[in-house]
Amino acid sequence: MTEIRDVSSYLIGAWCPPDAEARPIHDAATGRQLARAGHGSLDTAGILRHAREVGGPALRQLSFHDRARMIKALAQHLDANKQALYDLSFSTGATLRDHAFDIDGGIGTLFVFASKARREMPDATVYVDGPVEALSRDGSFVGQHICTPLRGAAIHINAFNFPVWGMLEKLAPTWLAGMPAIVKPATATCHVTELAVRIMLDSGHVPDGALQLVCGGIGDMLDHVSGQDVISFTGSAETAARLRSTPAIQREATRFSAEQDSLNATILGPDVPPDAPEFDLFVSEVIREMTVKAGQKCTAIRRILVPADAIDPVITALCARLSRITIGAADDPETDMGPLVSSAQCADVRAKAALIASEAACVFGDPDAPPPVPGGAFFAPLLFFCRDPDAAHLVHETEAFGPVATLMPYRDLDHAVALANRGQGSLVASLITHDPEVARTVTLGAAACHGRIYLADRTTMKAGSGHGAPLPHMIHGGPGRAGGGEELGGIRAVLHYMQRTAVQGSPDMLRAITGRHVPGATPVPAPAHPFTRGFDALHIGETLETEARTVTLDDIETFAHFTGDTFYAHMDDAAAARNPFFPGRVAHGYLLLSFAAGLFVHPEEGPVLANTGLDALRFLKPVSPGDSVSVLLTVMSKTPRNPAYGEVRWHVKIKNQNAEPVAEYELLTMNAFDTPAA
Numbered sequence: 001m002t003e004i005r006d007v008s009s010y011l012i013g014a015w016c017p018p019d020a021e022a023r024p025i026h027d028a029a030t031g032r033q034l035a036r037a038g039h040g041s042l043d044t045a046g047i048l049r050h051a052r053e054v055g056g057p058a059l060r061q062l063s064f065h066d067r068a069r070m071i072k073a074l075a076q077h078l079d080a081n082k083q084a085l086y087d088l089s090f091s092t093g094a095t096l097r098d099h100a101f102d103i104d105g106g107i108g109t110l111f112v113f114a115s116k117a118r119r120e121m122p123d124a125t126v127y128v129d130g131p132v133e134a135l136s137r138d139g140s141f142v143g144q145h146i147c148t149p150l151r152g153a154a155i156h157i158n159a160f161n162f163p164v165w166g167m168l169e170k171l172a173p174t175w176l177a178g179m180p181a182i183v184k185p186a187t188a189t190c191h192v193t194e195l196a197v198r199i200m201l202d203s204g205h206v207p208d209g210a211l212q213l214v215c216g217g218i219g220d221m222l223d224h225v226s227g228q229d230v231i232s233f234t235g236s237a238e239t240a241a242r243l244r245s246t247p248a249i250q251r252e253a254t255r256f257s258a259e260q261d262s263l264n265a266t267i268l269g270p271d272v273p274p275d276a277p278e279f280d281l282f283v284s285e286v287i288r289e290m291t292v293k294a295g296q297k298c299t300a301i302r303r304i305l306v307p308a309d310a311i312d313p314v315i316t317a318l319c320a321r322l323s324r325i326t327i328g329a330a331d332d333p334e335t336d337m338g339p340l341v342s343s344a345q346c347a348d349v350r351a352k353a354a355l356i357a358s359e360a361a362c363v364f365g366d367p368d369a370p371p372p373v374p375g376g377a378f379f380a381p382l383l384f385f386c387r388d389p390d391a392a393h394l395v396h397e398t399e400a401f402g403p404v405a406t407l408m409p410y411r412d413l414d415h416a417v418a419l420a421n422r423g424q425g426s427l428v429a430s431l432i433t434h435d436p437e438v439a440r441t442v443t444l445g446a447a448a449c450h451g452r453i454y455l456a457d458r459t460t461m462k463a464g465s466g467h468g469a470p471l472p473h474m475i476h477g478g479p480g481r482a483g484g485g486e487e488l489g490g491i492r493a494v495l496h497y498m499q500r501t502a503v504q505g506s507p508d509m510l511r512a513i514t515g516r517h518v519p520g521a522t523p524v525p526a527p528a529h530p531f532t533r534g535f536d537a538l539h540i541g542e543t544l545e546t547e548a549r550t551v552t553l554d555d556i557e558t559f560a561h562f563t564g565d566t567f568y569a570h571m572d573d574a575a576a577a578r579n580p581f582f583p584g585r586v587a588h589g590y591l592l593l594s595f596a597a598g599l600f601v602h603p604e605e606g607p608v609l610a611n612t613g614l615d616a617l618r619f620l621k622p623v624s625p626g627d628s629v630s631v632l633l634t635v636m637s638k639t640p641r642n643p644a645y646g647e648v649r650w651h652v653k654i655k656n657q658n659a660e661p662v663a664e665y666e667l668l669t670m671n672a673f674d675t676p677a678a
Helices: 044-060 064-080 082-092 095-122 163-175 186-201 237-244 247-252 276-297 308-324 343-357 414-423 436-449 491-495 507-514 555-562 573-578 589-601
Strands: 004-009 009-011 014-016 023-026 034-038 127-134 142-149 152-158 181-186 211-212 232-233 255-259 265-268 303-307 360-364 382-385 404-410 425-434 451-457 476-478 485-488 498-505 544-545 608-619 628-640 647-658 662-674
Touching: 004 186, 004 425, 014 127, 023 186, 034 186, 044 142, 044 181, 044 211, 064 082, 064 095, 064 163, 064 186, 082 095, 082 186, 095 163, 095 276, 095 491, 127 485, 127 507, 152 163, 163 181, 163 186, 163 232, 163 247, 163 491, 186 211, 232 237, 237 247, 237 255, 255 476, 255 485, 255 573, 265 276, 265 414, 265 573, 276 308, 276 404, 276 425, 303 308, 303 414, 308 382, 308 404, 343 382, 343 404, 404 414, 404 491, 414 436, 425 436, 436 451, 451 476, 485 491, 491 498, 498 507, 589 608, 589 628, 589 647, 589 662, 608 647, 628 662
Parallel strands: 004 034, 152 181, 152 232, 181 211, 232 255, 265 303, 265 425, 303 404, 382 404, 425 451
Antiparallel strands: 009 014, 009 211, 023 034, 127 142, 142 498, 360 382, 476 485, 544 628, 608 662, 628 647, 647 662
16 A cells, blocks of 8 residues: 655745645556645734745845845756656646646756846845936936835735646746745645656755745634735636635735636637648647646636638648547656646546537547546546637636547637627637738737737747746736736836835935935045956945046047048038027037047956847937037946956946037946956
8 A cells, every 4th residue: 555645834944744635646657646735724823924024024134136146046956856846746637747837847847047136236225216306406306216125925826737836926026026926736746746846945045934835724824914915826717706805805905816717718710721831830830738637737728619611621730639648657768748736637628618519619639538547636638619609608708627629610800809808808819821911910919818819830930938838037927817917027027025115215315225326426536447457446426527528520520430420411511500409510419429439448457247228218419510528437336247357337427518418328348347246
């Protein structure tokens, strides 16, 4: 007899085994009990207090870059130990191909967030959102939006289908924001999540209190939430509605993000004949979305929209491909599709398929057939055809969360868009077309009802991620019945766990708070030329003021002939005077940039390694022959890139002899450390 494994929770710094109230966990392929998880009671107030008082402060004392390094280290540690996750995940019905979505996808998500944070967020604890706003004429009163971490806990309630990715895709932005997390996985697959948590904790990279795991029910935890907490839920619309109605959530206005039911659609463009590469791509996308994770994906294709005159070839192609799908044990290399997660899930999918069958004919499979493999939660694919999708309702309202999809015809693009939108809000719609005008029409018509629109053709066949693959760079969520949430989306996801605050005051005050240069702040005199000082020695606000240089007519003409830029405003005084922007001949803007560089660049070898670009260039006032220009060069912000060097962003203001600004921009350089970072 196989020993039944205890799946523990990790709470308040200790592993807690299940008690007598634990629920069974069954092997998807055999139906035998393999584990148990859950607790009759939990110290939910203590769990929240540990997150808020221990985990939160530990994370908040780290900079965004420190947190990013932590997340990258965890990704590397998980990647080195993922075989154990593979081996255990087979018991959930996941095949090796499915592991690429769940385990490898989750690890990859950590890597992406760590990389984006290092590139797009400061090495600081305050995130600046948007530009400085001038609130007074003289610039002495300014405003800035900043984002800081909420002081509560992030409660992640996750679904059964992605026990690793579902956890990691929420942990990455939560930790980057500086919030601790309490993870509650679905019981049916929580044994895989528990192993992933053990691997992460064993790495030594997770601060105390930053991660807690609740296997089983969460008890009355939601009764103790505050306005500083965040709840991120993935699951059914029914459960989401019940959780949203918790009095404490409503009373405290606790942030609640849901990713729930979705009747996702794919559309075959009217421009795609059966012999086009897009036709094969369309068939492959449908088959993949019906069979990966046995169709147990929130982004899976549920409705297949095809031009009426293409129905027969599409049915023929789909049925031929479905007939070649091998169903069997998840750990068998020959298996294309494993079982559903449980017998209960099989029963639910069968019941939902019966509802769809009341409005559509089954053209592949048999809803009443016995399981294709005895003894487990096996379910063969079902393809339905709804001849009249306008009159139907259930096919647009019923999500059979398994290998089930419904094919339906459309008359024209407006009709296709209307059918896609009848999902009442979906996570994703895909369109297979090689016609940009078809893509534009469908996108503009369907975007309001979808969180993501995936466009695919022969150009993206190799590089495209596929209909059902959410990417960490882009938002994952959708309006309406899809829940209204927005997970992922790069740094946008991080901001879900932060408070945006408007700060108003003097430029000096805002510079001290944000750690960034604010125009109008009191200059910090440079003790030496800033280009002679290493990255670590430079201070925000440190300013170099250069000597002045007179711009002559000979300078302008020499630059014009040398570069070939003989625009009339630089060469023809009468023509330039007729232009409402110029008093007569004026200096080239790029001549001014070149003169500015000549004024502030230090010629000797030093810590400045490279000029990597400039941003936000503006020419503010023309410079005439005889005018003089000088430069204010100010350290605006600093971002470490690796132990050897970092990026310095400089604010460059070019002014004339009357101290009037004539141009300004932000210069980017890579500067070496005086002392290499550890």
